[in-house]
Amino acid sequence: MLLSTALSKTKSHVNQIPKDGMTKFIRSIAEEKHEAGQPFYVLDLATIERLMDKWHHSFPNVKPHYAVKCNAEPALLTKLAKLGANFDCASLQEIDTVLSLGICPNRIIFANPCKAISHIKHAAAVGVNLATFDSELEVDKIKKWHPHCRLLLRIKAPSDIGALRPLGKKFGVLPREFEPLLHYACNVAGLKVVGVSFHVGSIAQDPTIYREAIANARAAFDVADYLGIPKMQILNIGGVFRSSTPLFEEIADVVNEAVKDYFPDPNLTVIAEPGRFFPETAFTLVTHVIGKRVRGEKIEYWIDEGIYGSFRPTLYNSCFVGIKPLSRQKSKESSQIYESTIYGPSCDSLDAVAVDIKLVELQMGDLILFYNMGAYSKCAGTMFNGFDMLSVPTYLVQTNSS
Incomplete structure (x- = not known):
């Protein structure tokens, strides 16, 4: 039901417009x-x-x-x-969303290191056969419910200081745990570990973290060789890529050089799990002014979206939003600038989208x-509050360039 609802909210017709025609198109849809x-x-x-x-230019x-x-x-x-991308899914629902679009299950990695048993069983049933793990209990669950699944050892990045959302506290194997966990997964449970995965934390600011993480991955590969585990073939460098800053190219340079230094094997497959890189700048949210209050030289507005909808995570990413x-x-546009605050539609006083910004009236x-x-x-x-933020349509x- 949820999936069909989501699909129905996409307006499938693709409107061809000139690059400078977005504002006109938005006005026409609103009208x-x-x-x-x-x-x-x-x-x-x-x-x-x-x-x-x-992506292909920087990460060929x-x-x-x-x-x-x-x-x-x-x-x-x-x-x-x-365009050739594969998919990182974290749940049964995400797997089904991808499969419902006619995408083959062999293009999916089940990249949540801790999975509910029902989700593991579903992955096995639909043919999703690559997943991550970082504990003995996860090995036991996969051994029992999806024994033919190929695995990636999720390791902790050496440092995620400076990341907007560090992940190392929740996920990842420490270097001292490489040997016992690889031994348990491969030599005790008899599962097939085919590579290593890491994630340096959301929106990390220091590209050198990637070199350290790739060095740690090399150490995990070496431990697997020492234990006599069949040669691992996959290195998953995770996510944290933003398309709108020069940092992306810096990260790509560091990653490409580090892979050459630590993994000279030409048969190695390198994958990544970019999230925001692709959709962040491709989507524009259009809201309406539904309320207004003038207090002296300041103006307060209410709009029809707020922090319980599209703006909930962006409260932490506000510097990225234009x-x-x-x-x-167009004929009634104002030019006078006022100090303004934008509130969302709910009755929560914390539902403020932007505070003390400069806007025309x-x-x-x-x-x-x-x-x-x-x-x-x-x-x-x-x-x-009864506001249906789940069904905002997309055009x-x-x-x-014409």
Whole structure:
């Protein structure tokens, strides 16, 4: 039911528009199809194409497995599949979302190191045969319910200091645990460990962390050789890639050099789990002004999306989001700037989207556009206060240079 609902909220027709025609298109959609109280997204599929080209240019030997948790928009997943991406799923539901689009199960890695038994059994039933692990108990569960699954040892990155969301506290095997856990998985349980996986933490700022992590992965490969485990073939370098900063190229340079230094074997398969890299800049959220209050030189606005919808995770990522006010009628646009605050629609006083920012004066029904809203936004929608943030529709466009 949830999956069919999600699919129905994507407007499957792809609108061809010039690159500079996005504002006109948004105005037309707002006028023709949406009243105040009905936010919507616009996904530019051409941006996904450009980002895939950028990925291949910087990472020519790294296969992307898109992290579905970041944004499970069906049109996005379909486009990425057509461009050659594979998929990182963390649950039964994400696996079924990908499979429902006609994507083969051998293009999925079940990359949650701790999986419910029902999810493991489902992966076995549908043919998802590559997964991560980082504990003996996980080995026991997989041995019992999916014994033919190939495994990647999830190791802890040596340092995730500076990451927006460090992951090392929750996931990953320490170096001193490599030998006993590999021995248990391969020589005791008889499972097939085919490689190593790591994740340096969300939005890490120091590219050298990758070199340290790849060195640790090399150590895990060496332990496997020492234990007589059949030669491992996969190195998974995780996620944490953003397309809109020069840091991406710096990370790519560090990774490519480190792989050459530590893994000279040409038969090694290197994969990654990018999430925000692809959807972040491709999605624009369009909201309506549904309320307004003027207090002296300051203006407060209410819009039809908030922190219990698309803005919940972006409270922590606010520096990535661009804001653009847009009068529904171009002829009535104001030019005077006011200190402004934007609130979401709920009755929670914490539901503030942007505080003390500079905006032109807007009127009821005018639009506020939020750019770079494709990552960890729509997927966090709730039904708090009865506002249906789960069913915000997405319109598809294909921009061109003409």
